[in-house]
Amino acid sequence: MTEAPHVDVDPFAATSRGIDEPAPDRAALRAAGPIVQVDAPAGGRAWIVTDDAVARQVLADPRLVKDPAQAPPTWDRRTAGLERTAAEQPSLTTLDGPAHARLRRAHAPLLTGKRIREQSDRIHEIARDLLTASAGAAEVDLAADFTTRYPITVLLDLLGVPLDRVDRATEACRLMLGTDPADQGAAISALMDLGAAGLDSGQRGLAVELRERVPPETTADEVNYHLFALIFAGQLTTDASLGFLLARALADGPGGTPDDELVRATLRRYPPAPFTLWRYTTTEVEFAGVRLPAGAPVLVDIQGINAHGGADLSFGAGPHFCIGAQLAQLELRAAVAVLRADFPDARLTVPFGELRQSGVGGIQGTRLTALPVALRG
Ligand code: HEM
Known part of the structure; x- marks a missing residue:
């Protein structure tokens, strides 16, 4: 067994780069081995899986868990972006094993x-x-409103949340894109209220259905959190993907790549979750001859693996595979289909190569800074 090599790059740095520029550092990580060590944003080491086959093993292995209670005790929870522990806040993203399966x-x-x-x-x-x-406008920045408003509207509509909440919800989603912790706190509480609105609306949407289906010991607060988790996990990812997708659809022109192929290729090239969420080893483990100590924080480099033509990991793999993958793909396909069918003269008002993407860093992905379009040509 060998130790994973330490690579002296920072794949968690904030970034601003052109749409065609690949994510920095990914090639260096991959070149160093199937599992490498880097400095974690919240201190100490993190282990990153750069190989497709090892990634699939790791994502299916019960010796790695997501419960933030297992995170390194020295980590500052905010810097690491951790949820509360599974005991404090049971959710799809904190539970493991049978409780998660349930x-x-x-x-x-x-x-x-x-x-x-x-x-x-x-x-x-x-x-x-x-x-x-x-x-109506001669030019519209689709990344300023549409890419945020459309997925949150779809989610609220599905959940049975009255759509007079859309404006406030869109604003909250926008605040979440920033880096100010106060803004993010306000945004999270605004999004938490939405689940409750879905439960009280008198409509029989997915919010009410989920409440009926969760295990009987689930509290009202926990149901609200599950609804929040769907909105939180589904919103920023789809928002970011839509920007890249519509940019490519417009650059491609009518009669270009079929919608579903374009969606697949865009997700692979610009995965909005460039890394998985954190997992932690509960015991010493070995993959591909590389030792990971107990308590090691582990990520899978989705972006790097996708870029090298392995199986597409955009929606993850194993028991935590994205539960919203069908919804996300339909939303993406619908946006391209409508753009192409109803706005055949739509065009980018700047050259594709001049579009820029930026991201706050950590394990979060990038998003277009602007997508200026003349919808009527
Ligand atoms: C393009 C859009 C999306 C992408 C690329 C994406 C990607 C992912 C990935 C990679 C994971 C696995 C994370 C891990 O294993 O650590 C995940 C999990 C999850 N996603 Fe998505 N997602 C998208 C949209 C959505 C939507 C629309 C929803 C909800 C309506 C959603 C809800 C969730 C939830 C609840 C989980 C946690 C599942 C679990 O842990 O069992 N996602 N997503």
Whole structure:
């Protein structure tokens, strides 16, 4: 067994770069081995998996857990962006093993391909209405409003949250994109209120259905948190993907790459979750001949692995595979389809190569800084 080599780069640095520029450092990480060590943002070492096959093993291995209680005790929870522990805040992203599987079973039927396809017309309608509302202006920055407003509208509509909440929810999502902790705190509480609104609206949306399906000991606060978690996990990811996708669709022109192929290629090239969430080894483990000590914080480099043509890991793998993958892909396909069908003359008002992406760093991805478009040509 060998130790993972330490690589002296910072893949967690904030970044601002052109749309065509690859994420820095990924090639150096991969070149150093299938598992490498780097300095973790919250101190100490982190282990990053750069190899496709090892990633799949790691993501399916019960000796690695997500419960933040297992994070290095020296980590500052805010710097590390950790949720509360599974005991304090049971959720899909903090629970492991049978408790996680039980909660997954409660969620899964709500977001299957079949359930989501039943919403297809409605999702297309939301995309069409929002794009049409912006089409009057000679030029519109789709990354300033549309890419945020469209996915939050779809989520609220599905959950049964009254749509008069959309403006405030969109504003909260925008605040979450920044770095000010006070703004983020305000945004999170605004998003937490949305779940409650879905439960009290008198509509039978997915919020009410989820409440009926969770294990009987689940408290009202926990149900609210599960709803918040769906919104939180689904929003920033889809927002970021939409920007890259629409930029590519516009650069491609009508009659270009088919919608579903473009969605797949965009997710692979610009995965909005460039890393998985943190996992921690509960015991010493070995993968590909490399030793990881007990208590090691581990990430999978989704972006680096995707870039090298391995199986696409954009939505993760194993028991924590993205539960919203069907919804996200339908939303993305619907946005391209509507753009192409209803706005055939739409064009970027700057050359594609001049578009820029930026990100706050940590394990978060990048987003276009602007997407200026003339929707009517
Ligand atoms: C393009 C859009 C999206 C991408 C790329 C994405 C990506 C991911 C990835 C990589 C994971 C696994 C993280 C890990 O294993 O550590 C994940 C989990 C998750 N995603 Fe998504 N996601 C997207 C959209 C959504 C949407 C729309 C929803 C909800 C409606 C959602 C809800 C979740 C939840 C709840 C989890 C945690 C699942 C679990 O731990 O069991 N995601 N997502």
